[in-house]
Amino acid sequence: KPRLYSGMQPSADSLQIGNYIGALMQWRDLQLAYDAFFSVVDLHAITVAQDPEHLREKTRRTAAQYIAAGIEPSKSTLYVQSHVRAHAELAWILSTITGFGEAGRMTQFKDKSQRYGADATSVGLFTYPVLMAADILLYQTDIVPVGDDQKQHVELTRDLAERFNSRFGETFTVPMPVIQKETARIYDLQNPTAKMSKSAETDAGVLWLLDDPAKSAKKIMRAVTDSEGTVRYDRENKPGVSNLLVIYAALTGRQIPALEDEYAGRGYGDFKKGLAEVVVEEFGPVRQRALDMLDDPAELDRVLASNAAKADEVADRTLGDVYDRVGLLRRV
Numbered sequence: 001k002p003r004l005y006s007g008m009q010p011s012a013d014s015l016q017i018g019n020y021i022g023a024l025m026q027w028r029d030l031q032l033a034y035d036a037f038f039s040v041v042d043l044h045a046i047t048v049a050q051d052p053e054h055l056r057e058k059t060r061r062t063a064a065q066y067i068a069a070g071i072e073p074s075k076s077t078l079y080v081q082s083h084v085r086a087h088a089e090l091a092w093i094l095s096t097i098t099g100f101g102e103a104g105r106m107t108q109f110k111d112k113s114q115r116y117g118a119d120a121t122s123v124g125l126f127t128y129p130v131l132m133a134a135d136i137l138l139y140q141t142d143i144v145p146v147g148d149d150q151k152q153h154v155e156l157t158r159d160l161a162e163r164f165n166s167r168f169g170e171t172f173t174v175p176m177p178v179i180q181k182e183t184a185r186i187y188d189l190q191n192p193t194a195k196m197s198k199s200a201e202t203d204a205g206v207l208w209l210l211d212d213p214a215k216s217a218k219k220i221m222r223a224v225t226d227s228e229g230t231v232r233y234d235r236e237n238k239p240g241v242s243n244l245l246v247i248y249a250a251l252t253g254r255q256i257p258a259l260e261d262e263y264a265g266r267g268y269g270d271f272k273k274g275l276a277e278v279v280v281e282e283f284g285p286v287r288q289r290a291l292d293m294l295d296d297p298a299e300l301d302r303v304l305a306s307n308a309a310k311a312d313e314v315a316d317r318t319l320g321d322v323y324d325r326v327g328l329l330r331r332v
């Protein structure tokens with residue numbers, strides 16, 4: 001089976017609907033056809049300040065949501081990034097073949113460093129994409145299913161793989177990003193031209209997987225729209241309504257024109273109520289399964305440990321090759 005790698009940061013207590021639609025739903029389907037590795041990337045999360053005790057909790061919660069959303073830890077390899085030491089080690093090697101200017105062109109860094117300010121911006125945030133390249137290349141990954149915000153990072157990963165291969169000999173598989181076009185980007189409900197994010201400044205625009213369903217419904221009812229009053233997809237002039245249509249279509253598997261027809265001549269209130277029902281129905285069971293799992297963290301920890309051992313095996317093989325290729329002396 002070809003290989004698949006993807007991950008999410010444990011940067012909040014809950015995942016948001018963009019993570020679910022842009023990534024998890026694809027993962028669930030693709031895990032059947034691929035030898036899939038899904039990681040909770042805690043080393044990435046610490047590129048911005050984290051409370052240590054809370055980070056551990058968020059890491060478990062993220063893993064539980066993967067499983068609750070349908071990732072099967074007996075078929076896929078679902079593990080915590082920091083449990084597999086090779087990630088940090090390969091990131092160092094790759095950083096030595098990454099250009100400073102090349103890394104400086106990454107838009108996620110530009111966005112996030114602007115948000116946090118120079119003093120709160122760490123070198124780790126700058127080298128984040130190099131660690132991500134290490135994540136992917138360790139597993140000889142063929143495809144990387146992500147939202148479009150990560151496309152640039154996967155392109156850098158490809159460049160680094162090709163550069164390493166040509167400098168030191170064939171070592172890495174060059175991975176392909178897989179981005180579902182229509183759902184590549186879910187926007188903030190209050191600010192529908194900005195990407196919805198776990199680490200958004202305000203809570204009102206984010207739909208959380210683990211939120212109380214009534215709260216999610218309320219957020220949808222209050223989502224920013226426009227004054228036209230017609231349920232119609234028009235990304236340019238109607239970003240709020242278009243975003244809600246994309247969410248609606250993704251969760252139901254229906255086409256946007258069919259939804260436009262259904263809500264023709266009806267107000268936004270009806271449309272939002274319909275969407276709220278869909279979201280509550282979809283998230284309800286996922287939320288319950290995740291919360292149940294978190295009641296027994298010891299069992300979850302055991303699953304993560306055995307999966308980390310599986311990941312170690314593959315990762316160590318690649319890392320050993322890399323050390324040899326670059327000329328590091330083997331310890332005997």
Ligand code: ATP
Pocket residue numbers: 007008009010011016018019021022023145146147148149150183184185186187195196197198199200
């Ligand atoms: P953070 O704010 O901490 O960066 P995030 O919500 O951006 O959190 P990540 O952990 O960075 O989430 O990304 C996890 C996955 O979810 C990635 O594949 C990313 O492309 C995807 N993703 C994140 N936000 C969205 C979104 N708004 N729409 C579609 N996909 C998204």
Ligand code: MG
Pocket residue numbers: 197
């Ligand atoms: Mg992100």
